[in-house]
Amino acid sequence: MSGRRRLALVTVLVLVTATGAVPFRTNVLPEIVRIAFAIEKREIVYAWGGGHAEDPGPSKGTCLGYTGRIKPCPAADTRGLDCSGFTRWVYALAHGADVLGPGNTDDHVQKMRRVRIARPGDLVFFGKITKKRVKTHHVGIYLGDGKMINAPETGAVVRVDPIGRIRDFAGFYRL
Template sequence: MKRRIGCGTLLLAALATPVLLVVMMSVLPTPAAPALQTVGQVAGIPQRMLTAYHNAVTRLPKEVPSCRGMRWAVLAGIARIESDHANGRTISDRGDITPRILGPVLDGSGAGGNHTAFPDTDGGHWDGTATSERAVGPFQFLPSTWTGSGRDANDDKLADPHNADDAALGAAVYLCGNGRNLADRTQLRSAIFQYNRSTAYVDDVLGWIDRYSQMATGTLPIGQPATGDARTVIAAALAQTGVPYSWGGGNANGPSRGICCSPSGKSGTNITGFDCSGLTTYAYAQVGIRLPRTADRQADIGTRIPASLGPGALRPGDLVFFAYDPDNDSTIHHVGIYLGDGKMINAPRPGTAVRTEPLWDHGFAGGARPL
């Protein structure tokens, strides 16, 4: 029988959740790659795809001079929903993606939830079917739409929706229309809705845009600086920086020996320290708030902050959660304390210590405000 313990994880292999890191680095131009001077690294986005997003933003003013507010995060938000950034595919230096990313055939049969037939417009050149249409490439263009929006962004004299650079620039052109200000939230929503006429789709894309842009730029709106009890909670947690991770360790009184061994073997009853929910329990105890022991139950305390609001809704001192399924609180497996500027303090995992780091990109499940 599986038993909940520590951070609220099941006694399964302790998997290291990817962390969104932004490290500015030089990208050496080659005959095949865009000559960008700096491109960040973002967990979950292949470097070559991120380069394509940056390249599209750089080239866009020549294509749609009246468009304003385009950012790489806007393109990343679209591509995250449409193809998960072509993850699992091979992306060449020239940006060519293999195998091709093909959506369901839109022949009206209902396959893939489609009940509307789209007549063929490309003779199967891009989508492999000469009897109907289907969306293609990392940005899932219909061939008919690509005819108007497609651009050659890698200077090979071909506008190819299966090429990362071309597709990203084509998506940027399409989102801009005749000239939008995408820094305006209303116009950004309209552009995304035009891309896919679904309010749920718009909300999903905006959520990813907010995560990428806020976490990566370090300009997350944090509201008022931490004061009062929030400052006390944060100070208490920061004072534990460097204390070892201990599976099941930590309580309202401070670090303690772990109550079990972690599956990785890096934590056990011989280590005095904190696990993630042990650290938050201790920090909040310093202001008289008694939290439940596991991360998933801590999500029930105070005001719940839905993941759909994005990290921008968090304030310093809030609990911040991560889950296997962000829409299901019972799958929450990690908790930290939000510091502002897209950062948190937490006890990450066995083999580490209490530390400050960027919010994790994967599994963000919102927060809670016990104060």
């Protein structure tokens, strides 16, 4: 065997061995949907700011910035999830790491890329997104057929809703 062939063979073996040890998650979208439905069955309540503790998952919310219709603000005494806390937790479980981080919808959308054709498991954002400004206020996980699973509002649990329930659709995004 020539030196070049031997070098090529060794290179291929090294690459195959090295990449075999690295978790390779190319298509987590169906897993995202499965996890989202499993969480929906647990009937976790909405809590403004819930899901934004150090680790993803239900946590006590906050009344800082709360503008919900239920008064006084119940978030600080409620263990639950808000919309971005819900998507953060689902994506962390599907990817095996906190890929979205503790930020809000504005922070999360900036970590993703917009897609023209959505697939179940993509995120659907609401608000205004331009090249110069990001001002979102809601996010859900796209299910297909015009539906999303989301933590919608104070007083509700994680549930499936039509995307059209919220007026200012901003687009579909994929990690």
